[in-house]
Amino acid sequence: MANKRNRTAGLVLAAAVLGILVWRPTVLIYGLQAAGLYASIAIPMGLILGIVHIVNLAHGEFMMAASYLTYTICRASGMDPYLALLPVAAVTAAFGFLVYRLTIRRALKAPELNQLILTFGLAILLTQAANLLFTSQTRKLSFEYVSASVDIGDLSFGVYNFVFVAIAVAMVVGLRLFLTRTKAGKAALAVGQNPRGAAIVGIDVDRAYALTFALASAMVGLMGAVFITRSSIFPAVGSPFTMKSFCLIAMAGIGNIPGILASSVLLGVSENFLKAFRGTREWADIVFFVLIISVILGRSIRGKKA
């Protein structure tokens, strides 16, 4: 019965995808590109939330700081952001480790509101520091490859943003391998599932948290370096992505990293589907909240039934 239902759902989905592809292929193209961006920013936040169990409201600001670091390195050396990617990720990993040791660690047993205030304070600190150092004027590095395009008949579309899809998929696969195949990853996963139990069997919980925070910060740093190839940066550039990331994690369910990717695809395609119609172009933000409310409500109803 369940198999039949799944098959029907799959067929409906395939028919919908095919229909959209024929009618307006750019809905899928731009939808997937947007999904890649959303997911690759949200996944590191999902990692922290899933293992350290803390909502990092400075998540977007970490990315913003990494983007400014990349900008500074590239402007000074003429280096491409893809070459600056690894040093930036290393710096943000060290920064994340320090932030964890100096602040987050001390608030882990505090009420959740205190944790939120702490990370919110970090967000303000980073934004204002960027404002003082770089002013509020926007900055952008311009590269020819960002405008790479493909022509199919009369249709011309940019392909560069598919890089975010690749990054998101690499993050999901990489994290899966890390969490299931390495000793440190397995320890982090155990700590995320049951910190007290993990401590009893001899896992260093604090170390696992620090490692997770540093790893997630490195991933955000990597994203910050790539982000500047696509977008302008300014001190407040990160904050909308914090909210979006948090909502995608809520849609996927805490700890469900592949689910973040799926939620992002749903969101990206839905947004671009609405943008394709003149009358619904401005509804993209509404669909975001409608999807979150629907998914969370659906999950809670299913939970009650179970």
Place this chain on the structure above:
Amino acid sequence: MKRTLVALALIAAAAMAFGQGTIKIGATWPLADITGKQGSMAAQQAVDEINKAGGILGRQLELIVIDDELKADKGAAAIEKLVTVDNVDVIIGGMASGVALGQVPAMKKYGKVVVSTGAASYKVEEALGKDADWYFHLHPWDYNQGASYVQGWDEIQKKFPNIKIKKIFLAYEEGAFGKASWDATKTLFGAGNRYVIDGASFKSAALGGGDYGAMLEAAKMFKPDLFLWAGYDADALPMLEQAKAMKFSPGIYLGAPPGWPVGFGTSRLSENVMLYGMWAPSINNVSPVSKKFYDGFVAKFKAEPATYFAPLSYSAVYIVADAIKRAGSTDTAALIKALEATKYESPLGQTITFTPGNIIKHQGVKNQKILQWQMGRQEVIWPFESATAKPVYPFPKWK
């Protein structure tokens, strides 16, 4: 006895001088924003220049700036403080219309002379009403700007017959700024069916957006002669990059953000992009006042003025100082009379006078300029009297 008399005379002179004190100019700008920050810097530059030249009426000028943080309540509180605590003689500054709307009740309560550098929304003018004779508005209202664009494009097409505009597409950001631009464009360019107008909204990168694919697709299908986008500086380069990827090259590609990103002119994509604005460093070539302002700003702050708010704020101080000098005092009635007679050759490349707006009595600048990025510089192409270059047309096809 003689010594005592001299001492008494000195004390009396000092007391008189102290009583006179400085002429206090109060100002509000959003200081975390480059536009507001540079506005306050340029105003201080003007104050320093005037003080160095001996001040006004034998008194030094003092600029007291309060950060309005781009918030209406903070802006209103700043006006209260400037008037009641700092006892300023005149108020200048301002940037966002939303903040100005919050400040209007406090301004009305005290009736201090205000020389405003910001607020483009006609709603601020409606809030002020026709009796606000103490309010002098330097920045053009939104309807002034729209009307000047229509005039500008008419004159450009007349002078350069190869430039032909029939279809206009407006890409506007989803916020109040974009929607007001869309309404104004439909009203002004749509009148008399001379132009065919279409448009689409986009979420600005400044507000977490930055995906222009759907909007550009609609624009490409419309095949406009003039593509105009109303958004923020964060949209400038990413939108061009996506337009290039989609091979969208209209006859005229024009941006109307309040400012441009750092180094926009150094990007190859910027070449021949047109823009609306009030000032550019190229005006130094045709205006000695602009050159004096620009050189002074760069020497003092080791940075270029990023937007026209810097020369506009600089102008506000000079206009106030000149009016106080002619009025012979800071008395409100005398100052209003003197300001009404203002004829100030500004760094904007035009002489500022005050004439009635749709509602208020004292409107300063009424037109914007049409400029074009050429070889990394913003060149003025209209009005022709302050033009620094001829328009390059059409916008080249992407290679």
